[in-house]
Amino acid sequence: MAETSSGGLEIHPMDQFTVVPLFGDGTLQWYSPSNVTLWMALALLCTLLFLVVGTRKRAKIPDRFQMVAELVFMFVRNMVQEVAGRDALRYFPLIMTAFMFVMFSNVLGLLPMSFTTTSHIAVTASMALTVFISVTVLGFVKHGLGFLGLFWISAAPLPLRPVLAVIELMSYFVRPVSHSIRLAGNMMAGHAMIKVFAAFAGVLGVGAVVPVVAIAAVYALELLVAFIQAYVFTILTCVYLRDALHPQH
Amino acid sequence: MAAENDLAQSAEQAGIPQLDFSAFPNQIFWLVIFLVAIYLVVGRVAIPRIDSIITQRDRRIQNDLSDAREMSRSADRIQSEIQTILDEARRDAAESLAEARNDIQSEQQQTIEIVNARIEVEMAAATERIEGYQNRAPEVIRSVAKQTALEIVETFVPGRNAELSIEAATEARMERTEQ
Numbered sequence: 001m002a003e004t005s006s007g008g009l010e011i012h013p014m015d016q017f018t019v020v021p022l023f024g025d026g027t028l029q030w031y032s033p034s035n036v037t038l039w040m041a042l043a044l045l046c047t048l049l050f051l052v053v054g055t056r057k058r059a060k061i062p063d064r065f066q067m068v069a070e071l072v073f074m075f076v077r078n079m080v081q082e083v084a085g086r087d088a089l090r091y092f093p094l095i096m097t098a099f100m101f102v103m104f105s106n107v108l109g110l111l112p113m114s115f116t117t118t119s120h121i122a123v124t125a126s127m128a129l130t131v132f133i134s135v136t137v138l139g140f141v142k143h144g145l146g147f148l149g150l151f152w153i154s155a156a157p158l159p160l161r162p163v164l165a166v167i168e169l170m171s172y173f174v175r176p177v178s179h180s181i182r183l184a185g186n187m188m189a190g191h192a193m194i195k196v197f198a199a200f201a202g203v204l205g206v207g208a209v210v211p212v213v214a215i216a217a218v219y220a221l222e223l224l225v226a227f228i229q230a231y232v233f234t235i236l237t238c239v240y241l242r243d244a245l246h247p248q249h
Numbered sequence: 250m251a252a253e254n255d256l257a258q259s260a261e262q263a264g265i266p267q268l269d270f271s272a273f274p275n276q277i278f279w280l281v282i283f284l285v286a287i288y289l290v291v292g293r294v295a296i297p298r299i300d301s302i303i304t305q306r307d308r309r310i311q312n313d314l315s316d317a318r319e320m321s322r323s324a325d326r327i328q329s330e331i332q333t334i335l336d337e338a339r340r341d342a343a344e345s346l347a348e349a350r351n352d353i354q355s356e357q358q359q360t361i362e363i364v365n366a367r368i369e370v371e372m373a374a375a376t377e378r379i380e381g382y383q384n385r386a387p388e389v390i391r392s393v394a395k396q397t398a399l400e401i402v403e404t405f406v407p408g409r410n411a412e413l414s415i416e417a418a419t420e421a422r423m424e425r426t427e428q
Contacts, residue, residue, distance in 0.1 A: 014264045019272035030274035040283035047287050051295035058302050060309060066302075073299045093292030101287050121267050122276040127284075188267065 013195035017119055017188065035115040036123075043104040043117070051100070072099075076234065083238035088245055095241075098127065099234040102183065106226035109187060110219065118229075119187035121180060128180035131237050139244035150247035179236055186229045190222040387423060394419050 021032040028034060051073075054065035062070060076099050080092045102118055109116025117123050139147035151168040153161055197215045201208040266272070395415055402411045 012264075014266060017266040019266060019269070019275060028272060028275055030278050032275060034272075034275055034279070036276050037279045040279055044283050044286050044290065047295075048290050051299070052290060055295070055298055055302065058298065060302075060306050062302075069295075070299055070303065073296070074303070093288065093296050096296060097284065097288040097291045100291055101284060117276070117280075119267065120276055122273040123280050126277050126280055184267065 011196055011199040013192035013199070016115065016191060016195060019120075036117055036120075039105065039108060039115045039117050040101075042108055043101055046104040046108065047100045050104075079235060080238055080241075083235060084242040085245060088238070088241050091241060095234060095237055098131075098237060099230055102127075102233050103227065103230035106187060106230055107223070109191065110222055110226060116187050116191055119184055119191060121184045124180035124184040124233075125176070127233075128176040131179065131240060132176040135240045135244040138241075139247060142245065143247055147244070147247050150243055154248075175236075175240065179233070183229050183233050186225055190218065190225055194218055194222065391419060391423055394422075 019028060019034050019036055020026070021028050021034045022038060023033060050065075051069050054069040055062075057063065057066065059066055073096070076096050077089070077092055080088050080095055084091075105116065105118040105123075108114055109119065139150070143149075151165045151172070153164045153168065156164050194215055197211040197218065201211040201215070204211065398415045398419065399412065402409060402415065
């Protein structure tokens with residue numbers, strides 16, 4: 001572990017990310033209910049409260065809960081429509097699902113003692129790969145081999161096109177990597193940083209005020225990052241979807 | 250497989266739980282479960298509901314707007330009707346005013362004519378009287394002059410019969426005066 005036992009300063013910034021089973025003797029099977037289960041269930045609960053309970057009155061003049069739910073709904077729907085086009089609205093429920101899951105996981109992860117499911121590459125890579133494979137299959141289903149036109153930049157001079165095609169192809173396959181690592185990395189780094197500051201605060205005595213203030217500042221930043229990364233993950237999904245639906249540049 | 254285990258080993262040693270591959274199946278399993286669950290909540294319940302709320306609200310707003318436009322149009326219509334009625338009333342008032350003015354004028358005219366007629370009649374009578382006086386005047390003057398002259402002659406020359414000469418003198422004088 002990355003710790004320094006000497007001098008009483010023990011920092012375990014990464015312990016918060018450990019997957020542990022909730023019950024039993026500590027062995028983790030693929031089906032064991034774990035802290036992953038708990039915090040994903042809380043994300044589901046929050047989605048339910050936010051989108052379903054918040055709108056239960058179906059009011060023409062919304063109260064503040066319904067207003068925020070409608071706001072997020074319109075926000076994501078406009079994003080899908082503007083980035084990926086009107087025909088992408090068919091996939092709006094899927095994209096909304098991804099957004100709600102990532103956003104609530106990110107925000108719930110900021111609670112003290114919590115577990116951030118989206119800080120795990122296993123989770124983000126699964127989602128990113130799902131997006132990647134889905135849009136690739138969709139592109140071929142919609143356009144057949146014409147989907148390969150995505151890599152053949154007809155706006156560029158002819159001699160450059162093969163070179164660009166190689167670059168485009170590479171960047172296409174790097175997409176799921178950047179898509180997933182961006183989210184997991186952002187979540188992991190911020191939370192680890194807060195933990196490190198907290199460990200400093202534990203041994204500094206009166207001087208702890210400095211790391212505490214720093215924690216408050218980083219926490220505010222992390223709150224912003226939690227929303228921004230959910231937004232980024234979603235808008236990138238929309239961009240990939242647009243490429244699948246409209247491969248011609 | 251061996252390489253994977255080595256990597257997991259070293260990851261555990263480095264203290265990065267994200268690279269603990271033994272926890273991957275568990276996370277992926279629960280991720281799938283909860284993504285499907287969230288999809289059911291979002292796609293089957295939340296989105297249709299919010300969509301219908303927003304659609305109904307938009308429809309309601311459209312209806313209200315078109316109602317408002319209709320009302321505004323009918324208000325305009327009523328306004329123009331009022332304007333028409335006002336114009337008519339104004340025209341009627343102007344007409345009766347003109348009528349009344351004409352009546353008064355013709356009445357005045359009649360009165361003036363009646364009065365003028367009477368004035369003329371009286372003027373004619375007066376003129377006649379004056380003319381009568383004027384016609385009779387030389388006669389009267391003549392007889393008064395003769396009488397007076399006769400009495401004057403009687404006084405100064407008593408017994409002289411000067412009647413004929415006085416008559417002639419008076420006639421001559423009167424003729425000179427009248428010329």
